[in-house]
Amino acid sequence: xxxxxxxxxxxxxxxxxxxxxxxxxxxxxxxxxxxxxxxxxxxxxxxxxxxxxxxxxxxxxxxxxxxxxxxxxxxxxxxxxxxxxxxxxxxxxxxxxxxxxx
Numbered sequence: 001x002x003x004x005x006x007x008x009x010x011x012x013x014x015x016x017x018x019x020x021x022x023x024x025x026x027x028x029x030x031x032x033x034x035x036x037x038x039x040x041x042x043x044x045x046x047x048x049x050x051x052x053x054x055x056x057x058x059x060x061x062x063x064x065x066x067x068x069x070x071x072x073x074x075x076x077x078x079x080x081x082x083x084x085x086x087x088x089x090x091x092x093x094x095x096x097x098x099x100x101x102x
Contacts, residue, residue: 019092026085031078044084046072052089058082 004011044057049065049072056062062074 016092020090022090022093023088024085025088026083028081028083030081033080036078036080042076042078044074044076049086050088051091052094054087054089056085056087059085 004014006012006015044055044062046055046065048068049055051066051068053065054061054063055065055072055074057074057076058079062076063072065072
């Protein structure tokens with residue numbers, strides 16, 4: 001059975017549960033020893049992280065994003081083996097908390 005189109009009428013209400021969940025994206029990548037020895041500055045560039053998130057490289061927070069339409073570039077120290085972790089916070093929950101604080 002297929003789900004109804006979430007963009008039709010008020011079907012989006014059936015999917016609201018997912019709007020209230022935080023999501024974590026994680027990946028690993030390797031960098032060669034010769035690249036690390038090159039002496040070049042190293043940046044990670046992100047073009048549009050969906051609204052509210054924290055970006056961590058090898059367990060260290062490198063920045064926080066609060067706007068999808070802003071490009072982020074972070075000067076980073078890479079290792080041979082690296083992990084990027086992006087912790088996306090629910091926009092719905094964030095908005096509710098901000099409304100309470102207001």
